[in-house]
Amino acid sequence: MSTIIKKMKAEHVKRPLICAPLVGKTFEAIKEELFVITKKQPGLIEWRVDFFEEIDKTESVIETGKWIKENARGIPVLFTRRSNREGGQPITLSEEEVTKLYVSVLEADIIDAVDVELSCPKEAKETILSLAKDKEIQTVMSFHDFSKTPKKEELLDVLKQAQEEGGDVGKIALMPKSLRDVLLVAEVTEEANRGLTIPIITMSMGPKGALSRLVGGAFGSAVSFAVGQTASAPGQIQIDQLEKVLDVIDASQE
Template sequence: MQTVRIGYVEIGEGRPCIIVPLTSSSIDGVMDTATSLADLPVELAEWRIDMFADAVVETPEGLMPDLPYILQSLAGLRTVIPVALIATFRTVEEGGSCPISDEGYAQLVKALCDSRNVDIIDIEAFHRSGRAAELIDYAHSRHVPVIASFHDFESTPEKDEIVRRLRVMQDELGADILKAAVMPQSRADVLTLLSATEEMTEKYAERPVITMSMGSLGAVSRVCGQSFGSAATFAHAGNGTSAPGQLSVEETDTLLSIFEEVLQR
């Protein structure tokens, strides 16, 4: 399997990377959290632009991103953040905080890629516009790696369906990293997600895979990735979570270290 190098981080090799979401609605809050990461065992940060206040404005064309405001804030964030940066606008359909038009989503993705201030960008693989392939190609034309993602905040699809979607991200969309986050309704659902991760990484994956089962039921999936094939996990730095079930950075680092030590025995 190919690894993906983002800054000094090699994703897909060894212990899963820790990613901290930046979820504040204000630029001061985003920058405060970003600055604090210098003292934490964190490899990447994810700026959740959909959680940023006034990121989207009403226009005659629909709900569009306020690009000058977002890009100015991003430039400021870039000056203080000590780790590699993922840019993400999570749509409402996949658990995000702010609606946006299809054209607005596309414009934002392209503007972020053009900015040269993001290290990697998240693009929803099954966005309702059907433009994921176009946007991934655009990001690659600007030399920006892509995390293709899908999220189900209501349920856990069958194992074969999770694997199918991950394979579409890799084989049809050409994403650099493949991500799936699902919501369990039972302990069996957590096993379904872990089984799908294992099957994907053992049989099909040519690129790193990131998976998680959300909520308290799925918390174990966030720290056992090295055993099942997930290359990264999300943890909060006391600034609020971006999805249910996230542990703190300190808890996550401790548990990942325990798993890593046991696996090396």
């Protein structure tokens, strides 16, 4: 497998991979957006296909995905359909149809990693994980809560579940109600990074949570999501702003 997202070493402050979302609704919008994103050279591009108006046309998704891969200037592509139950855009596809779309995309060999929600149906999850493993495509098993930050034990269990179910990467994104919640996510990140064998991605969302996107890597989060052209979640900041902060953190470790 080509390991795109790598585990952070415990007790070592490392620079996280920067991921920029691709959220264009049409092919033309995606072309324009990708041009802007690639100039900023993030380490990863996430194609949020739930924003794509032709998500119900598998051939269109495949052709657009091929174009993205061919024009991403070597930047790896993470394919994500974020469900409505976890903060994604409403779509017309059923869960069964979404699974078929994932299978088609994986078989087309146009992506480097794929997001699989822990909350998706068991059979669908197993199908996607198995095919991704056969194709040597990295899997990100994700959990999102846009209303609150669950307790520490619950979050640690979620990340442990991601590992036990065969995910290559575990991801949690939570909404903080206070700065205490942001600190909780940092604590969970540090503890999970030490205790699990897989890389983890963690973040708090919204204005308060923006802090986690700046310093999450210091606690063991392998990826920080930043705006290439348009945000895909509340609290994301511009790539160039995040780069400046990461440069300062890097310099402080020398």
